[in-house]
Amino acid sequence: MDDLSRQVIDYAIGDGACVAGICTTETLAGGPPSTDLSYVLPGAKSAISFAMPLDQNLIPAYLAKKDRRSHELDNLHTNARATGLGAHLANYLSMKGYPSAPVLANEVYRQDTPRGVLDMYPDLSLRYLAVRSGVGSFGLSGNVHTRKEGAAVILGATVTTAALEPTAPIPDDENYCDRCKLCMSSCASKLMDEKEKTHVTMAGVEFSYSKRRTYHRCDLVCGGFTGLHPSGKWSNWSPGRLSIPDKDEDFLPVLIEAMGAWAKRPPIPGGHYHPLMEGKLALTCGNCQLICHPDRQERKRRYKMLRNSGVVIQHTDGSLEAVSPDEARRRLDAMTPERRALYEKPDPPLAASA
DSSP states (O other): OHHHHHHHHHHHHHTTOSEEEEEETTTTTTOOGGGOGGGTSTTOOEEEEEEEEOOGGGHHHHHTTSOSHHHHHHHHHHHHHHHHHHHHHHHHHHHTTOOEEEEOSSOOBOSSSTTGGGGOOBSSOHHHHHHHHTSOEEOTTSOEEBTTTBTOEEEEEEEESSOOOOOOOOOGGGOOOOOOOHHHHTOTTOOEEEEEEEEEEETTEEEEEEEEOOTHHHHHHHTTSOOBOTTSSOBOSOOOOOOOOSSGGGHHHHHHHHHHHHHHSOOOSSOEEOTTSSSEEOOOOOHHHHHOOSSHHHHHHHHHHHHTSOEEEEOTTSOEEEEOHHHHHHHHHHSOHHHHTTTSOOOOOOOOOO
16 A cells, blocks of 8 residues: 555656645544545545645736736646546546545535535535645645645645555644735735634644634635625726625625625636636635735735735726726716616615705
């Protein structure tokens, strides 16, 4: 099994992963339900976890609002490559006599939870597999970052009945996260709690990251329905400008309203069919992931790009343009009330004078 364990890691690296590791049912013991390997494959004993790198060269133009589609395509293709690697590795092991199953890199949700796929609970948590096997570490944001590529990676995995040798997690003192909080500053939705943390223990090893507030925050902003930062000075790639509530309990009605407006907007060029959406969903955010680079100065540079990138408006053909906040205000005010209502909530009527 030592030889096979080395082989599967070499297989993953040879096929494009930047790092790979192994976790087992023993090293995952005590973790949340999303670490139960048998959910994917009855009789599973191990999982090979790996990370596929995104193209770092495309990230600055994406954050600076100069080129959205190039990074979106790279993200989609990297997800497909991670899923494909998982499938090929599963086939390799199965052909050697160890039944195995791939884990898709994204968009797989359990159907046996209270609300089914709407809960968006994954079949397996690729993040937990990655940190337990030493593929990466948790950053403050809860994203997994690797030593070389930072958080600009797509995770994948293969679950197998082979009893492979586990690899060790990265020690805390080798985790480059220095709590700079630029991930929080780059999140318009305020998903990450600034004080509370989530703690997860697997086989006696504790991992922690900032507690996530309601995931409706991420649905609203990362889903592309709205994207204007509360400061009004910058946005993600979404042209939506609906207010982002302070309280978690206020999010659902705002999300429903935003989805209705989004459905009436012209489609953004590009995009990707998502199983929970009608039509294509465009990649408009991911800022917290893309800013998290091992070099602190590079992190600061990327955050500055985002902060100075302006705000996005949408033309009638669906195309997007980043302009200054003042120019965006001018263009929105020039729209018909019907069109403007697709992007921001109309001002309440003025009260009649006495």
